[in-house]
Amino acid sequence: MERLFNGYMKFMAEDFERHRQLFQDICRKQNPHTLFIGCSDSRVVPNLITQTDPGELFIVRNIANIVPPYRQTEEYVATTSVIEYAVLALEVDTIVICGHSNCGGCAALNLPPERLDHLPHVRKWLEVSREVKGRVDRLMTGDSPEEREWLTEQVNVLVQMKNLLTYPYVAERYRQGKLNIHGWHYIIETGEIYNFNDATQLFELIS
Known part of the structure; x- marks a missing residue:
């Protein structure tokens, strides 16, 4: 303390x-310009890696930077509420979904469910990204653990970008060109950030 x-x-x-x-x-x-959706990992510090001042980023962080698909519900929904407030109340013009290297939540997506029996709420939360493993399996070119880790983290970002567009008000503003959506893969050990390029369908180093 x-x-x-x-x-x-x-x-x-x-x-x-x-x-x-x-x-x-x-x-x-x-009056933030960007909603930053990141992982709760202690090694990811949004304002540090973007060099932004207080007031610029509206931030929500959770395990594996997950965006639950839009749904009408009476449940208590933290991430969904943040997205709603950022877009409809604060009218941000940019949303960044930032994944990162060595993500424990993403690694857990490749584990048998029983390995998470001692973390029942985490296991339930990760169900939002259950499609990631199958997509990674189809993309794998070998059996390298490093390739699987890299692909899992990047595919997970793409799944969350897809989920984000299930929010009607997000999809509408995106179509109108009033909202930019970016997917990032932050590499902790090098400080590099790879941004998903819609045109090439690749994560490309920001430089």
């Missing part, structure tokens, strides 16, 4: 002072 307290005091003395005017400007209203 002391580490967190010390971090806060450093924030107040350095970062807050440097951005004091920004915090005053945004204290009553936010």
